[in-house]
Amino acid sequence: xxxxxxxxxxxxGISTSGLIVGCSLPFSAKATGAFENESGFAPDAFLxxxxxxxxxxxxxxxxxxxxxxxxxxxxxxxxxxxxxxxxEVLHAPADAEHYANPLIFNMQLTGGSTSMxxxxxxxxxxxxxxxxxxxxxxxxxxxxxASAVSLADGVVIAGIERxxxxxxxxxxxxxxxxxxxxxxSADYRFIGKQGKRIDGVAKSTGTASFGLDIDIEGLxxxxxxxxxVIGGEPESSNAKEILAMPGVTHVIPIFNGIAVVADQLxxxxxxxxxxxxxxxxxxxxxxxxxxxxxxxMKAYADREQGMEVHSEGDTKQAIATSQxxxxxxxxxxxxxxxTMEPMNCTIKLTEDSCDIWTGTQTPDVVQAMVVSKVGLDKxxxxxxxxxxxxxxxxxxxxxxxREAIEIGAAAGVPVQVVWSREDDMRNDYYRPASFxxxxxxxxxxxxxxxxxxKRVGPQIADYAMEDLAQAVTASWLxxxxxxxxxxxxxxxxxxxxxxxxxxxxxxxxxxxxxxRAVHQVSFDPGLRLGYWxxxxxxxxxxxxxSFYDELAAEAxxxxxxxxxxxLSGNPRLKGVIERVAELSDWTARRAAGExxxxxxxxxxxxxxxxxxxxxxxxxxxKVEEVWCAVxxxxxxxxxxxxxxxxxxxxxxxxxxxxxxxNYVGGVVQEGNxxxxxxxxxxxxxxxxVAIVNSSDKPLGGVGEPGTPPIAPAVANAVFAxxxxxxxxxxxxxxxxSSMV
Amino acid sequence: MxxxxxxxxxxxxxxxxxTPLLWVVRDELKLKGSKFGCGAGLCGACSxxxxxxxxxxxxxxISAIAGKNVVTIEGLGTPEQxxxxxxxxxxxxxxxxxxxxxxxxxxxxxxxxxxxxxxxADIDAAMSGNICRCGTYPAIKRAIHTAAAALADSGTTxxxxxxxxxxxxxxxxxxxx
Numbered sequence: 001x002x003x004x005x006x007x008x009x010x011x012x013g014i015s016t017s018g019l020i021v022g023c024s025l026p027f028s029a030k031a032t033g034a035f036e037n038e039s040g041f042a043p044d045a046f047l048x049x050x051x052x053x054x055x056x057x058x059x060x061x062x063x064x065x066x067x068x069x070x071x072x073x074x075x076x077x078x079x080x081x082x083x084x085x086x087x088e089v090l091h092a093p094a095d096a097e098h099y100a101n102p103l104i105f106n107m108q109l110t111g112g113s114t115s116m117x118x119x120x121x122x123x124x125x126x127x128x129x130x131x132x133x134x135x136x137x138x139x140x141x142x143x144x145x146a147s148a149v150s151l152a153d154g155v156v157i158a159g160i161e162r163x164x165x166x167x168x169x170x171x172x173x174x175x176x177x178x179x180x181x182x183x184x185s186a187d188y189r190f191i192g193k194q195g196k197r198i199d200g201v202a203k204s205t206g207t208a209s210f211g212l213d214i215d216i217e218g219l220x221x222x223x224x225x226x227x228x229v230i231g232g233e234p235e236s237s238n239a240k241e242i243l244a245m246p247g248v249t250h251v252i253p254i255f256n257g258i259a260v261v262a263d264q265l266x267x268x269x270x271x272x273x274x275x276x277x278x279x280x281x282x283x284x285x286x287x288x289x290x291x292x293x294x295x296x297m298k299a300y301a302d303r304e305q306g307m308e309v310h311s312e313g314d315t316k317q318a319i320a321t322s323q324x325x326x327x328x329x330x331x332x333x334x335x336x337x338x339t340m341e342p343m344n345c346t347i348k349l350t351e352d353s354c355d356i357w358t359g360t361q362t363p364d365v366v367q368a369m370v371v372s373k374v375g376l377d378k379x380x381x382x383x384x385x386x387x388x389x390x391x392x393x394x395x396x397x398x399x400x401x402r403e404a405i406e407i408g409a410a411a412g413v414p415v416q417v418v419w420s421r422e423d424d425m426r427n428d429y430y431r432p433a434s435f436x437x438x439x440x441x442x443x444x445x446x447x448x449x450x451x452x453x454k455r456v457g458p459q460i461a462d463y464a465m466e467d468l469a470q471a472v473t474a475s476w477l478x479x480x481x482x483x484x485x486x487x488x489x490x491x492x493x494x495x496x497x498x499x500x501x502x503x504x505x506x507x508x509x510x511x512x513x514x515x516r517a518v519h520q521v522s523f524d525p526g527l528r529l530g531y532w533x534x535x536x537x538x539x540x541x542x543x544x545x546s547f548y549d550e551l552a553a554e555a556x557x558x559x560x561x562x563x564x565x566x567l568s569g570n571p572r573l574k575g576v577i578e579r580v581a582e583l584s585d586w587t588a589r590r591a592a593g594e595x596x597x598x599x600x601x602x603x604x605x606x607x608x609x610x611x612x613x614x615x616x617x618x619x620x621x622k623v624e625e626v627w628c629a630v631x632x633x634x635x636x637x638x639x640x641x642x643x644x645x646x647x648x649x650x651x652x653x654x655x656x657x658x659x660x661x662n663y664v665g666g667v668v669q670e671g672n673x674x675x676x677x678x679x680x681x682x683x684x685x686x687x688x689v690a691i692v693n694s695s696d697k698p699l700g701g702v703g704e705p706g707t708p709p710i711a712p713a714v715a716n717a718v719f720a721x722x723x724x725x726x727x728x729x730x731x732x733x734x735x736x737s738s739m740v
Numbered sequence: 741m742x743x744x745x746x747x748x749x750x751x752x753x754x755x756x757x758x759t760p761l762l763w764v765v766r767d768e769l770k771l772k773g774s775k776f777g778c779g780a781g782l783c784g785a786c787s788x789x790x791x792x793x794x795x796x797x798x799x800x801x802i803s804a805i806a807g808k809n810v811v812t813i814e815g816l817g818t819p820e821q822x823x824x825x826x827x828x829x830x831x832x833x834x835x836x837x838x839x840x841x842x843x844x845x846x847x848x849x850x851x852x853x854x855x856x857x858x859x860x861a862d863i864d865a866a867m868s869g870n871i872c873r874c875g876t877y878p879a880i881k882r883a884i885h886t887a888a889a890a891l892a893d894s895g896t897t898x899x900x901x902x903x904x905x906x907x908x909x910x911x912x913x914x915x916x917x
Contacts, residue, residue: 389839
């Protein structure tokens, strides 16, 4: 992260100091973090053993389906030699001091596929230390030498003695915590093995609690009527009439709309339908139409040089002296997250305390927002983080929390804000639309001599800054002031100092090309942006892997062989592309004329290669089968890794085939699953996953990396089937245009 | 007041009669297992069995439920007593975020009640009404095949749910463990 951005974050009150590296945790024998007031043995902020023998683990991240809860619990279960299902696992409270993500600016943020690699060493060490402490306590208690003491499923084995480990809790708590040695892989009982995920029973019986399931005494429900153009504010309305409707208790104007509060959700919803509101619309966005995007972006690409983001060697020279050159343009639209659970937030606010129940990827920012808007102290604000019914990056921004705070403060009763599916689809932080112009030169050996990409589009960091600024600025700062702080300062940085990495990542990496460059041309219609599963890679892999396929064709080479030729400097990606070619019988299927396409991409520390097999009939693409090879370093839970590849592929496939957010006069047109279709069981391909372990520990995450390769793999397969190059997403729209 | 049978017990609700069954079950009767996903009958997260058939309760006013038998995910099984479908779900680690899974399990249970040995094509047809944004479809398919095999072994459809609707008697019957 560059210095100026670090300084901005500091100004906003977000600490960037104290990077926790490896096992240098501040251990103490005193209970810390969430265990502040509990008896028993808590060697650190993560683990606690009660005198009754119950082991508790404070899971520092948030579970959103990605399996990090199961994964991180597996680590401590391994060191303490107890089945993960026997451990009581709780989500961490808002407490960045103890539960920060060391890989994301020490914020308490879950994202970037970092949970496993961020906590792998520290949690294994924490577990080993606790084990050592218990062994030493047992040695003292029994007189047996520590080398003859072990722990097994909550039982202490000391020579011939056996007793429950809870009996050691009080003794262990008063001694300094020793340093243990993490287990050797030869002794693994859970790590690297198949296991059933620990949240499976709750999620299969309807007993897992999500934000929307929270229900407390006196709870009112609120529906917010949002401005049809994001960023607009209400000017006037027929609020007085609405207040008289059945069950309605409050009608409250808030920063982005008007909230109707009622005794029951259905009464609030009916009343909200009757609201008539005059809006003050935002200037830029309310004149923008998404149909203009491809042409506008192409015009910018033709006209603007843009800011150089990355440069190696001399691409001008390399391309100018090439045997053959190729240039192609690719386009990807805005996309919605469409988590299964619409946004919601429950708040109970009194004069001296606040409880928030919601699903969030940033509980510390939620707490900071309450503190700054309401004036309470951090110690008075409790954030109860709930399982997310899908995250994909949507739960990083805290807009829906801000709504609850404003409504709760004005209403003076406990309130649950419930978004409809339409609210959710139309008030998202969208995946940015992107235009990518690739250019490359092939030398006389048919290898890529130089490659450039000019990416045209808006930058995510502008909006992330704006959102953060909203969270930490006091309520007296006008709306426009907070927005200015974020957009202008962030925008200045992004356009003049250094482009936002997350908006240009993955465009020219992976392959051995000495001369390469990326330029970023800023173009922003004003639709709010956010982090969408795999972020920049979600569009850059489509551009890069489609372009490499076209280069292969230009070189008269097989797409797999061509890529392989350029991977000697990238052993992990080489490993997965070779494995997927083997898994899918690539060469034999190609020889038989099957319609298959290949793509390989590294993101978030993980290398993934995918092959897709399609059939195309009358403009309808059916993805029959997908083969996937993944190298995340080491699979702690192989079944979780497989699940995340299946998940990333299907998520990416929805976007690849049909995903598109349109706007007219800045009003998002899509609203529900009828006009924003997603893959269902019948469209879901058969998926084969092979895991390649290139290390003895995890090197990358798996939540996002399965997504980037699927769109290009399918587009490349469609080329094999039809001879048509589809260079824009979604593919069903592109194929229709190509057929006209 | 509207009266109906919920998971084998008679209930009476006071909500306005145009209130969708989903919100009555969740907010008045406090059973949170059935979920809200779209409010338009498109995603299946709200699925419950009504007189033995899966239904979209987010668009079903309670006036239409009077006198009927409703079975929710809570009626199919509990953490202590999983139905055969739920056991297969747990064994295959099907759920990721889990939000859609109550509806998926209701739909899968209805499929197996009607067709104890479904093919992949049968599963596609029966399960395509239920959206999963986490992409658990391949795992769901594996779990349904496992549940079908377990059902075949047990020789009875009782294992499909702790409460199940018996069309012969038009009653919800409870299976005693």
